Amino acid sequence: MTVISMEHIVPVVNKTAAIQQQQRYLVLVEFVYRHLNFQLAELKSILEAHGIHLGSSSGSSSGCEILPLPVPPTNRSISNRAFVILSFPIEEAKRWSGLTQTHEEQQLWGCSSTNLKDCANQSFQWLNRKTNNNEVESSSSSQSSSSFQRDCILPLVCDDPERPWKFTIHTLGTKVRRDEQDLMRKTFQDTLDSLKGPVKLDDPTTQEFLLIREIELDGKGSALLRTAATNNNNNNNNKTSSDDNDDDNNSNNITEMTSSQKNNKNNKDAYYNTDAIAYYFGRVLGGRIRSNEGSRGLDHYSLKSRPYLGPTSMDAELSFVMTSLGKVTTESIVYDPFVGTGSILLACAMRGAYCIGSDIDIRVLRGRGGNQTIWKNFDHYKLPRPEIVRSDNALYHRHYRHHRPTTTTHISSSTTATTTTATTTNIAPHLYDAIICDPPYGIRAGARQTGSKLDNPRPVLEENRHNHIAQTKTYSVSDVMSDLLDVAASTLKVGGRLVYIIPSFRDFEEDRDLPRHDCLELIDSCFQPFSNDLGRRIVAMKKIIDYDVSKRTEYLQSIWIDGAESAEKCANLRDKIMEAAREKPGYEEKAAIRKVKRKANKEAKKQEKKRSKQEENQSQQIKSTI
Amino acid sequence: MRLLTHNTMRNNSKEAKGMGFPFKITAAEVKVIDNPDAGATEERDIDFVKRMLPILEWTALVRAASECGISSLPHTLTTDLAESRPFLQALYHILMNVHLIKGMLTCPVTGREFPVTNGVPNMMLEEDECERVRL
Numbered sequence: 001m002t003v004i005s006m007e008h009i010v011p012v013v014n015k016t017a018a019i020q021q022q023q024r025y026l027v028l029v030e031f032v033y034r035h036l037n038f039q040l041a042e043l044k045s046i047l048e049a050h051g052i053h054l055g056s057s058s059g060s061s062s063g064c065e066i067l068p069l070p071v072p073p074t075n076r077s078i079s080n081r082a083f084v085i086l087s088f089p090i091e092e093a094k095r096w097s098g099l100t101q102t103h104e105e106q107q108l109w110g111c112s113s114t115n116l117k118d119c120a121n122q123s124f125q126w127l128n129r130k131t132n133n134n135e136v137e138s139s140s141s142s143q144s145s146s147s148f149q150r151d152c153i154l155p156l157v158c159d160d161p162e163r164p165w166k167f168t169i170h171t172l173g174t175k176v177r178r179d180e181q182d183l184m185r186k187t188f189q190d191t192l193d194s195l196k197g198p199v200k201l202d203d204p205t206t207q208e209f210l211l212i213r214e215i216e217l218d219g220k221g222s223a224l225l226r227t228a229a230t231n232n233n234n235n236n237n238n239k240t241s242s243d244d245n246d247d248d249n250n251s252n253n254i255t256e257m258t259s260s261q262k263n264n265k266n267n268k269d270a271y272y273n274t275d276a277i278a279y280y281f282g283r284v285l286g287g288r289i290r291s292n293e294g295s296r297g298l299d300h301y302s303l304k305s306r307p308y309l310g311p312t313s314m315d316a317e318l319s320f321v322m323t324s325l326g327k328v329t330t331e332s333i334v335y336d337p338f339v340g341t342g343s344i345l346l347a348c349a350m351r352g353a354y355c356i357g358s359d360i361d362i363r364v365l366r367g368r369g370g371n372q373t374i375w376k377n378f379d380h381y382k383l384p385r386p387e388i389v390r391s392d393n394a395l396y397h398r399h400y401r402h403h404r405p406t407t408t409t410h411i412s413s414s415t416t417a418t419t420t421t422a423t424t425t426n427i428a429p430h431l432y433d434a435i436i437c438d439p440p441y442g443i444r445a446g447a448r449q450t451g452s453k454l455d456n457p458r459p460v461l462e463e464n465r466h467n468h469i470a471q472t473k474t475y476s477v478s479d480v481m482s483d484l485l486d487v488a489a490s491t492l493k494v495g496g497r498l499v500y501i502i503p504s505f506r507d508f509e510e511d512r513d514l515p516r517h518d519c520l521e522l523i524d525s526c527f528q529p530f531s532n533d534l535g536r537r538i539v540a541m542k543k544i545i546d547y548d549v550s551k552r553t554e555y556l557q558s559i560w561i562d563g564a565e566s567a568e569k570c571a572n573l574r575d576k577i578m579e580a581a582r583e584k585p586g587y588e589e590k591a592a593i594r595k596v597k598r599k600a601n602k603e604a605k606k607q608e609k610k611r612s613k614q615e616e617n618q619s620q621q622i623k624s625t626i
Numbered sequence: 627m628r629l630l631t632h633n634t635m636r637n638n639s640k641e642a643k644g645m646g647f648p649f650k651i652t653a654a655e656v657k658v659i660d661n662p663d664a665g666a667t668e669e670r671d672i673d674f675v676k677r678m679l680p681i682l683e684w685t686a687l688v689r690a691a692s693e694c695g696i697s698s699l700p701h702t703l704t705t706d707l708a709e710s711r712p713f714l715q716a717l718y719h720i721l722m723n724v725h726l727i728k729g730m731l732t733c734p735v736t737g738r739e740f741p742v743t744n745g746v747p748n749m750m751l752e753e754d755e756c757e758r759v760r761l
Contacts, residue, residue, distance in 0.1 A: 330670055354674070354722075356631070365746050373744060385659065385725070387631045391638070391749040398638035399749055401647050401683075431634075431681065452753035459754045471753040 027086040028280050030212065038538065041524035042324045043084065045540070049327040070278045078277060080217045120187045120281070163207050164200035167192060170212045184211060188281065207283055214278040301350070301381070303343070308367070308376040310341040312444050318538070319347035325524065325540040326434035326499040328353045335432045337393040337439075337487065339364060342374045344436050345386045349378060353433075355386035358399075360448050362469055364390050394449040394475060396487045435488045436499045439480050443503065443573045447480045448472035478567030481515045482559040489519035489555065490547040497523070498541045503570050506533045506580075513566040514539060515559045519547050533580045534573070627747050630721040632690050633683055637733040637740075639751055648686035649731035649740070651693040660723045671718040672711060678721065679708060691720055 029043065047054050052064050067085040071078070167188070169181055176184075185192075188211065200206050301316040303309060314322075322344060328334055330352030336345050339357030348355050357364075357374075367373030378385050391399040440447040452471045460468050481502075488498040498520060504510075510525055520541040529535040547555075560566040581587060637646025688699045699720065700707065707713045731740040731747060738755075741748055 331673065360750065365743055365748055367744075375745070385745070387628055388746045389627070389631065389635070389749060390746055395638050398644065399636070400634045401636045401644075450751060451756045454753075457753040460752045465752065468752060470750045 028212075028282060029084045029086060030082055037528065038321050038526040039082070040084065041526050041540065042321050044524075045325050045327050049324075049329055078216055081214070082217065083214060083278075083280070120191060163197045164203050165195050165197050165207050165209060166199060166201050167209045168211070170210055172213070172215050172217070174215055176213070184213075191281075209281070209283055212280040213276050214280065216277055301347075305380075306343075306346075306377050307380050308341055308372045308374060310363075310368070312438065312440075313341045314343040314347075314438055316343075316347065319344050320350075322436050322499045322501075322538060323347045323351050323353075323434075325538065326436045326497045328434055328436070332433040333431065334434045334436055335491070336437045337396070337435070337484065338437045339374070339386075339388060340438075342377060342386060342388075344438060346377055346381070346383070348434075348436065349383040349386060350381070356389075356432075357386050358389045358391045358393065360390065360392050360450070360472060362390070364388055392450045393487060394479065394483050396483070397490070432492050433496045434499065435484075435492060435497075437484070438501045439484055441477055441480075441503050441570055441573055443577070447475035447477065449475035449479075476567070477571035478560060478564060481567065481570075482556055485515055485517040485520060485541075485559055486552070486556060488541070489517045489543060490549075492543040494543050494546060496543050498543070499538065501536055501538055503534065503536045503573050505569060505573060505576055508569050510537070512561050513569050515566070516561070517541075517559060518551075518555055519543055519545050534577060627726045627742055627745055628722055629687060629690050629694065629724055629726075630678065631747075632726070632731075633687050634681075635731075635747070635749065637736060637738060638749060639733075639736060639738060639755055642733055642735045642738075646733040646735045646738075648683065648690060648734065650734060651690055651726065652730040652732065653694050653726055653728075654730075655726075655728040656694045657725045657727050658723050659725055660719070668711075668715065671722075672714045675714045675718045675721065676708075679703075687721075691724075694724060694726060696720060696724065 044054055047064060054064050054066070065087050067087050069081060069083055069085060167185060169176065169184055188209075192209070301320075303313055303316060306313075323334075326332075326334070326348075328348050328351045332348070332351070332353040334345065334348040334353045334355050336342075336348075336355070336357040337359075339345060339359045340361070342357060345355040345357050364374060367376075374388060375385055389399075449472060450470070451473045453473045457471065484500065485498070492498065502514070504527065510527075514522065514525065514537075516522070521544045523540040523542050524538075525540070526538045527535055528538070632649065632651065635647070635649065636642070636644065637649070639646070684703050685701075688701060691697070691699050698716075725745055726742055727745045729742045731742060732738070733740075
């Protein structure tokens with residue numbers, strides 16, 4: 001999974017006594033600052049896929065729960081926070097740890113508070129408590145070996161006191177001066193003093209202690225700076241002198257801020273560009289998937305590194321998010337009815353699922369540009385090839401037989417007998433654990449279905465039949481979606497998930513315009529904005545009841561609440577985007593500038609061609625004269 | 627195309643009336659590709675086959691396998707076999723690792739031929755074979 005990058009674990013120190021008695025561990029999850037809307041939904045799905053129940057009742061012994069984040073005393077409500085604190089019972093934390101191993105996240109244990117001192121005190125308490133426990137364990141019945149074993153299985157609980165360590169400070173992209181960092185370290189002196197191991201920065205066994213200073217973020221994940229109004233006066237004079245000090249700040253705003261802060265050296269807080277709203281301290285427990293190095297980092301799967309691409313290939317990170325929402329595991333069977341270049345199935349295959357894809361596009365057969373076929377990507381990552389069929393999703397039930405044999409007598413093993421006797425003719429068979437897809441909406445790729453646009457298509461000549469590419473006709477978005485939902489409802493197993501992407505233009509209302517199906521329940525709908533007008537949603541649905549074939553027309557009719565009107569909202573988006581662009585002030589001028597540029601480009605290319613031709617001719621002439 | 631997929635597909639034309647199953651395989655190239663993925667374990671493979679067993683059309687599978695040159699499958703599936711681990715493992719191999727790369731699928735009802743190229747079956751009908759009815 002891509003979004004979880006860090007975790008803290010610590011027993012609850014300052015929470016209710018009921019929780020304190022049971023061994024519960026706190027995990028701090030820091031999300032990356034992209035797709036903030038998706039994060040919680042993905043986390044829920046991941047936990048669920050590993051059999052961890054996410055509840056909200058405090059004090060219950062099982063299940064994981066989300067604790068409120070520390071709030072600064074100013075009582076302002078703060079949005080866009082990329083942290084979640086999860087509380088686990090010890091058994092579940094173990095499973096969670098297994099999960100993070102497979103997805104390569106970074107974990108921490110530690111404690112959290114609004115006050116740095118508080119934070120340090122808590123972690124000191126926790127560390128001492130833990131070492132006491134260790135002593136009790138080892139002294140009571142010489143179980144040092146068993147406690148070591150537990151260390152291997154459960155790295156969250158106890159660790160070797162002799163292990164090398166290092167201490168890192170993470171400030172969410174803002175700058176903190178060196179002396180201020182020293183001060184932060186010194187606050188944790190007591191805790192760090194209790195660690196007996198040596199300090200090593202790059203040893204593989206090194207455990208990393210991380211202090212996170214959380215600041216307020218804006219919607220795009222960049223730091224919200226303190227209001228610049230008070231410091232504006234000093235800026236102009238000192239700007240040049242500060243350049244050497246602040247080299248790689250992202251925005252001009254920050255350089256301005258720091259230059260003004262140079263004047264207030266006495267005020268320690270002023271070294272920060274921002275106000276801290278919380279501190280978290282803990283031990284890092286794993287690697288991260290997002291790191292640039294490492295063969296299994298996200299960059300390894302980036303679209304740029306793939307041999308076969310199309311214009312609508314799904315971004316690697318988002319594909320992973322979709323597989324998480326679809327609860328794809330190694331046991332899953334996943335189907336993508338609009339496979340295209342296979343970018344979504346690729347992510348599923350990386351999770352170890354058995355992948356089946358189909359597409360109506362002839363390119364799934366021929367590939368593009370010579371040898372480039374859908375297999376190339378899978379071979380590139382050494383993944384097993386998916387199953388690809390060129391077929392029409394509109395005719396799914398005609399392409400595939402009902403997934404239950406007509407002759408049920410040929411097998412009579414005890415396990416399967418129960419399933420066969422339970423079937424009634426009305427219930428459609430199920431096969432897939434998840435259907436994950438990016439249906440074509442006609443923005444970059446339009447949907448097609450079998451058939452000709454003519455009422456009486458010309459017959460295909462017999463001698464051409466061998467090489468003939470069948471005509472297809474446009475497939476309206478409302479039909480695409482109703483077919484997709486119907487196929488999902490009839491072929492998913494109960495509890496299986498349908499995950500798809502739907503574009504949302506500005507007038508799209510989530511409650512009314514999302515397609516629905518009586519057999520499918522909406523789990524999550526995560527919005528990703530592109531611009532003021534346009535965005536897209538990742539929608540996850542779960543199959544809740546068996547599909548009744550006799551109710552098919554009923555199902556199909558109730559898919560769009562507002563009928564064609566809803567479907568219209570996600571259709572023809574290309575035109576709508578163009579229209580919206582035209583409405584903006586200054587469109588004409590910009591378009592004119594672009595036109596001039598295009599013309600100039602064309603002209604330049606022409607000239608280049610001419611010149612190269614001339615040169616060629618000249619060289620040939622020279623050769624001939626020689 | 628794997629034999630597992632072959633076991634689920636049928637002719638989608640109207641004339642076949644949904645009876646176009648199973649396709650007769652005329653194999654030109656059959657490849658055994660056995661590269662297990664990272665998550666592959668014996669246990670998972672066996673669970674997978676156990677899940678597939680109630681869905682499979684056994685007689686169709688036996689015929690398809692023999693058309694691809696594998697004649698080792700028993701004609702009837704007994705309870706004992708469905709419990710035997712070595713058998714299930716072998717069955718997994720046949721279902722998942724045997725790929726029809728090039729060949730022809732022939733509908734048993736109408737005789738319409740669907741080509742398989744580069745491992746991908748083309749199940750689309752020509753425009754003059756489609757009726758203008760939305761399913």
